[in-house]
Amino acid sequence: MKTIQWYPGHMAKAMGMMRGNLALVDGVVFVLDARCPASSFNPKLKELAGSKPVLYVFNKCDLADGRADALVSALRSKGAYVVKLNATDSGSRKNISAAISKLVEKKREASLSKGQTRTFRFMIAGVPNTGKSTLINLLAGSKRAGTGDKAGVTRGKQWIRLDGFELLDTPGTMPPSFENRRYAARLAFIGSINDDILDIYEIALELLAELSAKYPARLKERYGVSEGSPEELLEGVCKKRGFVLRGGDCDVERGARAVIDDFRKGRLGGITLDGAEDIDGLDF
Ligand SMILES: Nc1nc2c(ncn2[C@@H]2O[C@H](COP(=O)(O)OP(=O)(O)OP(=O)(O)O)[C@@H](O)[C@H]2O)c(=O)[nH]1
Ligand SMILES: [Mg+2]
Structure with a gap:
């Protein structure tokens, strides 16, 4: 395959939007595809998150297999905060909600000790089609964000208000080119x-x-x-x-x-294509 040079204008715009909204959020949730979490990691987005607390979600784990667990461990040993998810399974709601809450545990305790309750905001980001909007709908318990099984469904930004949470849905964005x-x-x-x-x-x-x-x-x-x-x-x-x-x-x-x-569609069974060699060298 030739090197893909594909960076539509809407992605450049989306990156600008995310940069502009970063100051408003308390943490960033990166939605990766559990079948290839290294390939679906966008280093430009990570850079953009700066020093904000980050959660990596290995989504679509129903389509991956046990090899994804080795990658979860590899990332954890690098110090990353990682959870697996099937965002189409309503039974996963509690777990993912708790994982996101944990990103702001210290901040929450600090404000509670001052007798304050506040809303925490998170940006949901990742390459196209990994299930960002589906994750938001899972947390919301209803279809608040548009989803679809192709790249580029979400275009503009959308804030979704939940109990004690506000989530910013963002369009999928790629690095400007793929040398790999x-x-x-x-x-x-x-x-x-x-x-x-x-x-x-x-x-x-x-x-x-x-x-x-x-x-x-x-x-x-x-x-x-x-x-x-x-x-x-x-x-x-x-x-x-x-x-x-x-x-x-x-x-x-x-x-x-x-x-x-x-x-x-998972008709070949659960598959994980990335291996430990794909994680090496990436700055999670
Ligand atoms: N099997 C499976 N399908 C999922 C999962 N999460 C999302 N999907 C499906 O993946 C497709 C893409 O989901 P979206 O939520 O639209 O993905 P997105 O990341 O918001 O995509 P963009 O807005 O295009 O960047 C949809 O058909 C979802 O139903 C999952 O955990 N497992
Ligand atoms: Mg979307």
């Missing part, structure tokens, strides 16, 4: 990069290559193939699913979409 091809490819797999600018065929080949290296049994189970070049694997997918054109050739475009869709 591996991160960029994984962001494409999880739908963080607008599909309109991607070559779906190429992305599917990259995904098949990663899956055959890390999860061959899953490929075998769903498509009946697990070995060979990515092109051969995609052909196997097409044959298994009956994606064959009139002349007998494989409909590779359709096969490519099916592979990506299966991955995104």
